[in-house]
Amino acid sequence: MGDILFLSHRIPFPPDRGDKIRSHHVLKALAQLGPVHVGTFYDDARDQQWERQLAQVSATYCLVRRRKPLPIAGLQAIGSGRALSLAAFDDRRLHSYVRQVLARHDVTAIYVFSGQMAQYVPTDFGGRVVADLVDVDSAKFEAYAARGPRSARGWLERREGRLLRREEARICSASALTLLISDAEADLLRSRVAPVSGAIATMGNGIDAFEFDPGGVDPEPRLLEQGSPRIVFTGQMDYAPNIEAAMRAIDRILPMVREALPSATLHVVGRNPPQALTARSGREGVTVWGRVDDIRPWLAGSDIALVPLDIARGVQNKVLEAMSMALPVVLTKGAATGIDAVDGRDFIIRDDDVSIAKAVIDLAQSPDEARRVGNCARDWIVRNASWEAALAGLPSHVGTNARRPLDAA
Structure with a gap:
């Protein structure tokens, strides 16, 4: 297979929190399959100091400081009719990097880690798209809204849940494969977005039992x-x-x-x-x-x-x-x-x-x-x-099966 483009909403280093632990091990496993180009964000100087480790595992990379103020992201979200989660992670530098990588390299698969990053996949990409949503974010925001009082925050949470559900359906229909962390999450997503044309499957987490000994x-x-x-x-x-x-x-x-x-x-x-x-x-x-x-x-x-x-x-x-x-x-x-x-x-x-x-x-x-x-x-x-068992199916996930471009929102 050709090169892989890996898009993640947080730098996969250090593996010290749930989402970064998973993205860290996925990225390392993908790098064993072929050249990987990485587009990702970092939040603070502590994370930026891991840029050297990111460079070592990447063929090329684009590491962007995420500093967009929440009120600005909120205005952009409301003005564009998008979820706040998408507006918060929308950055022109990363869009430009993705276009450059696809123009200069033979990328046959894009691995999208977290739903916020699917917006970076061009509509004309002809390779295989794998969307690792991990869990069903829209259901989480709906649960927040249901538990809280009817307030401005509750309205925002209901809006976020509704728009993320629409985005999840779009991703599932447009990707060759959408991955969830457990059978329960996969079943939940199927019940919320059906019918979709793309496959929905489970890829669980692992842990390094030798490190955590x-x-x-x-x-x-x-x-x-x-x-x-x-x-x-x-x-x-x-x-x-x-x-x-x-x-x-x-x-x-x-x-x-x-x-x-x-x-x-x-x-x-x-x-x-x-x-x-x-x-x-x-x-x-x-x-x-x-x-x-x-x-x-x-x-x-x-x-x-x-x-x-x-x-x-x-x-x-x-x-x-x-x-x-x-x-x-x-x-x-x-x-x-x-x-x-x-x-x-x-x-x-x-x-x-x-x-x-x-x-x-x-x-x-x-x-x-x-x-x-x-x-x-x-x-x-x-x-x-073990992580070896959890990621055993990764080569076939990003392999040369039927390909589907990610449609525009």
Whole structure:
């Protein structure tokens, strides 16, 4: 096959958050198949410093600083009748780069990572387009709108959900293949965009079980100074579902745990926590640590991972990471979506606050049971969740099957 053009809404380095972990491994796998040209964005100087690594894996690349103010993107979205997500990632420099790559190189496949990037595929491209949507963004915004009050924000969320659903249908009809992270997400998308002419399939996430090995990393010393059991919640903390889950853990679950276990502490670990979270740090056993360079020592120093997500799309990397580190995980049904492990053996699924708190208490009071669940979790990851297995179908996904141009919006 010829060259591949890889379009991603965030630079796939470093692999330190859910979407970047997936895009990182996909890009590395694509680079094993042939020359890859990469068009992508970065958000801040921390990400820009990984440009050298991007250059090493790319035949050519275009790395653009995303600095468009949200109000400007909002005005552009409303003026053009597009979703805000599309306007926010619309950049003339990247459009120009795509045209240049297609004119100068024999590109036979374009891999679109995240729906925001499908707008860069020219209408006259004759090669194969693979759209990796990961999960169904439109459903997420609809869920936000349904949970909140009828307000200006709710109106924007409903609008975003409606327009993204239209965009998802367009992408599915115009791409040769649309990929989702789990069977549940793929079925959901089919139910929302049918009928479409392109194929919809599943490509799951994996994890490097050798990197996330509890025997290969020392616990974070600052965490070991805290009261036990040490309960951890990890994630990108400017992401609304993670914020809601952390607030739920702090305000509703932890107080019940501390009634039975007064020394219990909760640790929120992840970049960009909002003021609503940081304001709770230091109170009633809660510490909000913010961004850390390596999540593994924090998992190694914890006793229980808690993932009480109300709105969950796709496979949660935070769950896979905790399981790989042999941590017992208490999570909601939504957070377990796409992870074909066994409730009660490999993790503990509970949905209401009282049941979640009781599961945490039971594990803390039964160290042997907590150890058993953690060991089973680690064993399940080693046997079922490697990146090699997850990406085994990638060569055929971007191969020389029937091709379809991406139609104009």
